[in-house]
Amino acid sequence: MDRDDLLKVRALYDAQMRRDARPDSALARVERVGSVVRQTVPGLLGWNGVLWSELDEGNADAEIAAQIAHFGQHARTGQPAGFEWKLYDYDRPADLADRLRAAGFVPEPPETLLVARTDALAGLPVEPPEGITLRVVADEAGVDLLMEAHARAFGVERPRIREQVLTLLRERPETIEAVVAMAGDTPVSAARMEMVPGSSFAGLWGGGTAPEWRGRGIYRxxxxxxxxxxxxxxxxxxxxxxxxxxxxxLERLGFQVLGTTVPYVWQV
Structure with missing residues (x-):
């Protein structure tokens, strides 16, 4: 895709996946309030945060304060008080990152927003490397294998992801595909794909591989x-x-850059 194509895809992504985002679980609530679209989830394991904003120099600080006040309510109701402002490098105003830091947000490592046409990836090989089989995740036992593979790959436990995958499999199975790469009885890599009905985009998540199994084509x-x-x-x-x-x-496989995103996290 050339630059004009990428800008059109980015506009479509912003419209479908950010401005008109849908909740990622049955308990989540997505709402547009003022110039911000946010998701709020009760309980300990849901993702709370700002998905999209349309701000300028005149209203940015007030909107930031309003979101802190909203999510801060969770602290007074026994819920988690932290939330994430998912900032993209093309969001406005240009100094929004500085304003978030001034309000107490802490940036996490940046990530690159990449996109590829599915038809352009049709020719990628799908034969597992020697010693690897794929197991489709369809139940709690499969989710446990997926989480074990993630722990081997990333060195951390992620209970929120476990709860999210279980919830989607139980309540919205048509919106998720998850798979584990097995070396015998050992899960060594895992990944999932999440889909919003009617959307032009499928999100790829996970994809981590245990260190001793890297470089063998499992990620690809x-x-x-x-x-x-x-x-x-x-x-x-x-x-x-x-x-x-x-x-x-991913870039070697044909993915192209739409932008950079940084999670800005606020905690009490």
Whole structure:
């Protein structure tokens, strides 16, 4: 895709996945309040945060304060008080990152927003490397394997993701595809794809591989597997928030940059 094509895709992404975002679970509530679109989830494990904003120099600080006040209510009701402002490098005003830091937000490592057409990835090989089989995640036992693979790959436990995947499998199975790469009985890599009904984008998440199994094509295999699933569903684009480690691999596979996103986190 050339620059004009990418700008059109970015505008479509902003419209469908940010401004008109849908809740990521049955308990979540997405609402537009003023110039901000946010998601609020009760309980300990949901994702709370700002998905999209349309701000300027005149209203940015007031809107930031309003979101802090809203999510701060959770602290007074026994819920988590932290939330994330998902900032993109093309969001306005230009100094929004500085304003967030001044309000007490802490930036996490940046990620690159990448996109690829599913038909452009149709030719990627889908044969597992020697010693690897793929297991589709369809139940709690499969989710436990997925989480074990993530722990091996990233070195951390992620209970929020476990709860999210279980909830989607139980309540909205048509919106998720998850798979684990197994070396015998050991899960060594895992990934998932999340889809919004009617959207042009399928999001690729996870994709981590245990250190001793890296460099053997498992990551590429999981991308190819999900690309074919998306193509069968008629979804034209794949989207990834890529880490610095995964970005070069994805770009070699044909993904292109739409922008950079930084999670700005606020805690009491």
């Amino acid at each position: 295999l999981l991308v190819a597997h999900r690309a074919r699933l998306a193509a069968r569903r008629g979804i034209p684009y794949l989207q990834v928030d890529a880490s610095a480690d995964s970005r070069p691999i």
